[in-house]
Amino acid sequence: MWLAAAILSFLLVLTTATPCEEARMRCAYRSGCGAALNNYMMLCNDVLAQPSSVCPKECEHALIALTSTEEGKELMNCQCEDEYCVDAKQKIYVCRAQVLKGAADATASCRLSQLICLADAQCATALDYYNQNCRSVYRGRKCSKKCLNSIEILRKQEKAAALTACRCDGNEDYDCPRMQSNLARLCFHKHLKNHTKSHERDYEERHRKTQHQEVSSSNHSIISLTLIALCLLLSSYT
Structure with missing residues (x-):
């Protein structure tokens, strides 16, 4: 590996x-x-x-x-x-x-998993397609066939393996818990047991602090x- x-x-x-x-x-x-x-x-x-x-x-x-x-x-x-x-x-x-x-x-961090994928040209391309075709999932609306296809393509990439099991830690540049919950519910008809309102609030607080840090x-x-x-x-x- x-x-x-x-x-x-x-x-x-x-x-x-x-x-x-x-x-x-x-x-x-x-x-x-x-x-x-x-x-x-x-x-x-x-x-x-x-x-x-x-x-x-x-x-x-x-x-x-x-x-x-x-x-x-x-x-x-x-x-x-x-x-x-x-x-x-x-x-x-x-x-x-x-x-x-x-x-x-x-898998300890979704941000790290994302960076590893972006460091590989094919994985980065697959991740870009996923981001484009799964916008409706992020908004909590629906999981289209294009989105499902993009997910399957992304899953086939070796450097994307960690993305499927990564954990949100507030260092992501997107609402990670929300996306994971919507994916489970809309695309795989599952509900994440650990996805609670309290978890969302904790994530949002950490994310706001991260946003205020300047490089x-x-x-x-x-x-x-x-x-x-x-x-x-x-x-x-x-």
């Missing part, structure tokens, strides 16, 4: 390492890895901007999603070639334990750090 492979790759010592710029370009030009790289640059910007003792959940998720791609794993193990690497290594190392633990349980803007030096920092995270794992 790909998650197990991702974790094992953290522990492998590579006899030859690809230069980071080459690895970055390979990732950037692949639609799935490129999307994961962009998410990493945005969501881990605060970690790389200054030393911290805490790895934000969004940065952890971005790193796990990136290492779910072959190009991303290569980028993690690339050979750094300039002085920014040492500084970036010290800062991103704080995420090590969380990344290892989180990769082993992708810090990146300057040129910070962007440089983000492009090379990935090679460092796993260099300490080996």
Whole structure:
């Protein structure tokens, strides 16, 4: 399974390492890895901007999603070639334990499951079709044949496996409990036992707090750090 492979790759010592710029370009030009790289640059910007003792959940998720791609794993193990690497290594190392633990349980968060899917080109396309064709489900109206077909296509994607069992934690960019409840009721004629009004209120409160958090803007030096920092995270794992 790909998650197990991702974790094992953290522990492998590579006899030859690809230069980071080459690895970055390979990732950037692949639609799935490129999307994961962009998410990493945005969501881990605060970690790389200054030393911290805490790895934000969004940065952890971005790193796990990136290492779910072959190009991303290569980028993690690339050979750094300039002085920014040492500084970036010290800062991103704080995420090590969380990344290892989180990769082993992708279903713990629907946001993480979504990022993993978006890091794969085919899964991202299937997820886009699902979002387009299942809007009526989100509104609580009906589950059309197009929506059911989109769900079946999405379920066939390997990187979408975690989406079917993920748990809402308030970090999603949509009303996750509502969507899960509507899907169960309208598309599969089931009712989620744990979907209560109290759960909805808790989710909405967490979601509002998340919405108020702003991602810090990146300057040129910070962007440089983000492009090379990935090679460092796993260099300490080996």
